Amino acid sequence: MSAVVTITAKDLKERLRDKSFFLLGILTPLVLAFVLDLVMGDLGEGQLEVDIAVVDADGSVVSSQLRAGIAGLDGEGGLEVTVLDADADPDAVIDADGYDAVIVIPDDFGDRVTADGGSAPELGLVENPDRPVQAGVAESIVVGFTTNIERARLLARAADELGLDVAPVPPATGIELDRVWPGGEGLDTGARMMAGMAVMFVFFTVQFGVTTLLDEKKSGTLTRLLAAPIRRDSITAAKGAVSFLLGVLATMILMVTGTLLMGADWGPWLGVSALVVSAVLTAVALMAIVAGIAKTSEGASAAQAIIAVGLAMLGGSWFPVSGEGLMGLLAKMTPHYWFLNGLEDLTDATTWTVVGRPVLAMAVIAVVAGVPAAVLLRRRLRP
Amino acid sequence: MTKVLSIASFNLLRMFRERANLFFVLVFPLLIVFVIGSQFADDDDAPDVAVAGTGAFVDRSVERLEDTGAASVQRVDSSAELRDLVEDRDVVLGVAVPDDAEDALRGGAGVELTVMLGPGDGSTQVEGVVMRAFEAEAVAADVTGYLLTLTDAAADDIGEVVERTVAAGAPVEINRVLAGGADPDDEPLGIDQVAIGILLLMTFLNALTGASALIQSRQYGVSRRMVATPTSLRLIVVGEGAGRWGVGMFQAVYIMATTAVLFGVSWGNIPAAVVLLAVFAAVAAGAAMLVGAVMHNDEQAAGITVMVGLGLGALGGSMLPLDLFSGTMRTVANITPHAWANEAFVELSRRGGTLVDILPQLGVLAAFAVVLMSLAAWRLRLTLTRP
Numbered sequence: 074m075s076a077v078v079t080i081t082a083k084d085l086k087e088r089l090r091d092k093s094f095f096l097l098g099i100l101t102p103l104v105l106a107f108v109l110d111l112v113m114g115d116l117g118e119g120q121l122e123v124d125i126a127v128v129d130a131d132g133s134v135v136s137s138q139l140r141a142g143i144a145g146l147d148g149e150g151g152l153e154v155t156v157l158d159a160d161a162d163p164d165a166v167i168d169a170d171g172y173d174a175v176i177v178i179p180d181d182f183g184d185r186v187t188a189d190g191g192s193a194p195e196l197g198l199v200e201n202p203d204r205p206v207q208a209g210v211a212e213s214i215v216v217g218f219t220t221n222i223e224r225a226r227l228l229a230r231a232a233d234e235l236g237l238d239v240a241p242v243p244p245a246t247g248i249e250l251d252r253v254w255p256g257g258e259g260l261d262t263g264a265r266m267m268a269g270m271a272v273m274f275v276f277f278t279v280q281f282g283v284t285t286l287l288d289e290k291k292s293g294t295l296t297r298l299l300a301a302p303i304r305r306d307s308i309t310a311a312k313g314a315v316s317f318l319l320g321v322l323a324t325m326i327l328m329v330t331g332t333l334l335m336g337a338d339w340g341p342w343l344g345v346s347a348l349v350v351s352a353v354l355t356a357v358a359l360m361a362i363v364a365g366i367a368k369t370s371e372g373a374s375a376a377q378a379i380i381a382v383g384l385a386m387l388g389g390s391w392f393p394v395s396g397e398g399l400m401g402l403l404a405k406m407t408p409h410y411w412f413l414n415g416l417e418d419l420t421d422a423t424t425w426t427v428v429g430r431p432v433l434a435m436a437v438i439a440v441v442a443g444v445p446a447a448v449l450l451r452r453r454l455r456p
Numbered sequence: 457m458t459k460v461l462s463i464a465s466f467n468l469l470r471m472f473r474e475r476a477n478l479f480f481v482l483v484f485p486l487l488i489v490f491v492i493g494s495q496f497a498d499d500d501d502a503p504d505v506a507v508a509g510t511g512a513f514v515d516r517s518v519e520r521l522e523d524t525g526a527a528s529v530q531r532v533d534s535s536a537e538l539r540d541l542v543e544d545r546d547v548v549l550g551v552a553v554p555d556d557a558e559d560a561l562r563g564g565a566g567v568e569l570t571v572m573l574g575p576g577d578g579s580t581q582v583e584g585v586v587m588r589a590f591e592a593e594a595v596a597a598d599v600t601g602y603l604l605t606l607t608d609a610a611a612d613d614i615g616e617v618v619e620r621t622v623a624a625g626a627p628v629e630i631n632r633v634l635a636g637g638a639d640p641d642d643e644p645l646g647i648d649q650v651a652i653g654i655l656l657l658m659t660f661l662n663a664l665t666g667a668s669a670l671i672q673s674r675q676y677g678v679s680r681r682m683v684a685t686p687t688s689l690r691l692i693v694v695g696e697g698a699g700r701w702g703v704g705m706f707q708a709v710y711i712m713a714t715t716a717v718l719f720g721v722s723w724g725n726i727p728a729a730v731v732l733l734a735v736f737a738a739v740a741a742g743a744a745m746l747v748g749a750v751m752h753n754d755e756q757a758a759g760i761t762v763m764v765g766l767g768l769g770a771l772g773g774s775m776l777p778l779d780l781f782s783g784t785m786r787t788v789a790n791i792t793p794h795a796w797a798n799e800a801f802v803e804l805s806r807r808g809g810t811l812v813d814i815l816p817q818l819g820v821l822a823a824f825a826v827v828l829m830s831l832a833a834w835r836l837r838l839t840l841t842r843p
């Protein structure tokens with residue numbers, strides 16, 4: 074036992090002295106989470122910047138109301154609305170000023186809306202081909218206004234037929250919304266990115282333990298360890314312990330930094346710790362398999378990088394994945410998926426025990442990978 | 457010249473001897489393009505929405521919603537079932553409509569729809585489109601209910617008048633066109649954008665990994681022995697740079713060719729694209745040389761490589777299209793070579809641009825390359841010979 078402690082302590086000291094651990098284990102995921110949050114943080118409803126222009130070629134009462142309604146959205150939830158001259162050419166202004174979409178009210182719009190029968194009133198929506206997402210928002214806005222016009226139009230005509238006087242201001246819809254979040258609101262983008270990077274990079278961090286077995290072999294220190302009167306399992310146990318401790322240390326630092334810098338609310342810390350510990354265990358087990366198979370430490374690092382990045386992508390570290398279909402099945406085989414989903418559930422939960430299922434899933438992965446890893450690593454212990 | 461070539465070719469050889477590198481250069485990029493492409497570029501992959509409730513109003517609203525193509529709708533029997541679907545994240549959003557919703561609206565009473573939102577941004581992004589479909593289908597009932605408050609006439613009579621009026625009028629139509637005249641429904645954006653992003657990300661990242669090799673050469677004393685041969689320091693630096701450039705260029709051309717064949721990605725004007733790649737690979741080579749010259753051990757270099765490679769990629773539009781960036785972030789993105797190259801590729805592939813159209817971007821990239829290469833050459837001259 075004391076051999077395990079001695080080797081672990083020596084390795085830990087060496088690792089913490091070397092800047093690589095901080096660079097790859099803490100600084101890199103921190104910087105990446107920060108950058109990704111900056112880039113992807115403002116995509117939610119009312120955050121995406123959409124720049125719309127309106128051309129009213131009609132100038133009728135109906136069109137002025139519509140124009141004023143759309144213009145009234147200026148400054149709301151990322152929207153910017155510009156009213157252009159009646160004779161502006163939408164294609165030209167999109168090209169010159171980069172609007173995301175131009176809403177065109179044609180010159181007979183008001184007449185067609187108020188006329189009895191006749192052809193359908195048309196609204197033009199000229200979209201910027203480079204901005205399909207923003208143009209989609211513009212379309213949704215136009216659809217909303219169209220519904221208002223239809224309501225006012227129907228009301229005016231029906232009232233006319235019934236011989237009633239109605240106010241020119243159309244009534245709002247009788248539909249009211251009760252918005253609920255049955256599964257909780259989940260993590261916000263910044264927190265999710267931080268968690269995603271933390272679990273991705275722990276796969277790099279744990280290399281600093283198990284993979285050093287290959288370095289020890291190369292430098293000849295492994296032979297000396299084998300010559301010492303200690304059990305062989307102490308050596309693998311110590312390497313595993315170093316990986317595990319470094320992994321937990323780095324991930325917990327990142328999770329705490331997430332709360333401090335990004336205001337992430339993870340929920341009960343007991344649950345967070347359970348998730349972190351089980352995620353790190355899976356990482357140690359998976360990376361130990363590679364260390365057990367690879368011939369050189371360079372080869373091991375490269376293979377581990379493939380696994381780390383590949384699993385992170387499949388498991389949702391970069392972008393959320395759904396649990397459906399083939400991709401969903403693959404995702405469920407990664408610890409990343411369970412770690413991130415556990416955190417999503419935990420943030421709205423009252424008790425830490427909600428992480429039971431994800432922790433169990435990761436424990437299964439850890440055992441399935443850990444047993445062959447132990448066997449393979451043991452075979453490495455030859456002078 | 458032969459010396460430069462032999463230094464460069466040995467660098468390439470070293471890279472390809474490592475089987476894991478082969479994976480990263482040959483297999484991994486295609487894998488990501490495929491995975492991300494199937495996640496984002498698939499038209500059938502509209503977010504899943506579930507609706508509980510029965511009756512003509514719900515049927516019409518669901519039909520209208522499906523016609524928008526913005527969501528794929530699943531009908532469920534009960535609000536409890538809906539809640540489970542949302543909780544399990546099988547759908548991003550659920551709407552529970554009371555069975556008597558339309559009658560309630562016709563009677564002038566409001567009706568409350570329960571919107572169950574899943575966690576994250578996905579649900580709020582689709583919420584507006586979903587609710588507008590219901591509102592649009594509720595117009596007639598809304599008007600009937602409103603008129604009922606103004607008159608003593610029987611509800612059925614009012615309803616009949618409204619129905620007749622609806623049938624008589626032609627509803628407002630929205631004509632969507634793309635500026636330039638293309639059809640908005642066969643928007644090519646998607647896999648092309650993903651492929652451009654990944655090409656730039658992987659080219660830069662894989663060239664940057666060359667930094668470790670440079671550090672190893674120094675650690676093993678290979679560099680000093682090279683200096684001891686009758687080869688000028690300048691030639692060695694140029695050769696090492698050419699090696700990194702070759703790796704980047706190989707990666708870029710490989711991704712371009714394979715994605716074009718396998719996924720039908722269009723890269724636009726090929727000669728212009730190749731010039732662009734050559735300049736971009738030079739920027740990446742410069743960055744790799746600089747990291748290799750400044751860092752002391754290859755583990756640190758690996759950390760920097762991942763951080764710089766992925767960080768600049770994300771910031772430069774490789775993970776999320778630049779067109780979705782906010783105004784401020786779009787400006788910030790211009791500190792990365794990726795953003796300039798991305799812009800140039802979009803010009804080539806989407807707008808049919810030629811070499812002349814991307815000259816400004818090429819100029820900026822060339823400036824990046826020159827600055828990085830000179831810094832690297834200056835540092836390398838000092839460190840190559842250091843024991």
